[in-house]
């Protein structure tokens with residue numbers, strides 16, 4: 602069943618990009634969406650186009666206690682939630698030698714600590730409602746060994762590991778926990794590089810089997826799969842959604858000589 606009528610879904614980082622696309626997709630199948638992020642104008646712009654009584658709750662997830670405080674504010678507003686999309690995240694493109702303690706703390710605070718504390722803060726309400734679905738947005742960076750990304754890759758590997766551990770802890774309560782590892786998605790994270798580095802778009806495209814960058818909708822459709830009963834027997838999984846970047850031959854050329862194929 603792919604209908605979310607009567608369900609409440611929280612989307613972090615809903616002000617743009619993958620989070621915005623996810624909020625729109627969950628609303629389109631009947632869910633009431635709580636949109637959170639720091640940029641109130643953008644959150645309200647997105648909410649203004651949703652149908653099912655969306656709610657905007659701004660929060661900066663870099664701050665200590667932010668995940669727990671956000672959970673409390675959400676529960677004061679709606680009482681309980683069924684779906685949590687932990688999408689908010691920041692990149693950290695820096696060689697290991699250039700990383701400061703502050704860089705590492707910041708990227709782990711947003712991408713890991715707040716994701717976990719928000720999940721913990723909302724889990725009891727899901728249990729009271731008979732279960733729920735938590736969808737964590739990780740990255741192919743946590744699956745491969747990307748250059749100049751050690752801190753970011755570490756956060757995303759942690760997200761996938763926590764996904765499996767929470768699936769174990771909360772499976773008996775009916776809460777499913779899965780992660781989506783996007784590949785190259787043309788959002789604000791890439792905007793400056795795409796606009797300023799000559800040849801980048803084509804060079805990266807060449808590494809993708811499907812020969813195109815992804816868009817927010819490519820991920821949002823997988824978010825709805827994990828949010829609905831369509832994935833009712835799936836938990837603790839990481840689904841790589843990258844057009845064949847991480848695990849398919851980079852060139853997508855035939856992998857054996859044609860002469861060798863019977």
Ligand SMILES: NC(=O)c1ccc[n+]([C@@H]2O[C@H](COP(=O)([O-])OP(=O)(O)OC[C@H]3O[C@@H](n4cnc5c(N)ncnc54)[C@H](OP(=O)(O)O)[C@@H]3O)[C@@H](O)[C@H]2O)c1
Pocket residue numbers: 613614615616617618619620637638639640641643660661662663688689690691692711738739740741742782783784785786787788789790791
């Ligand atoms: N785009 C890609 O190629 C790609 C690939 C793999 C994984 N991902 C992951 O996908 C997720 C979404 O990324 P995106 O590509 O959609 O990037 P984006 O367009 O930059 O969106 C990031 C979202 O996170 C929110 N955010 C950032 N810092 C925050 C903070 N301190 N507190 C609260 N919210 C914060 C932003 O909202 P505000 O600025 O309004 O706070 C924004 O809504 C991230 O976790 C990212 O790591 C993206």
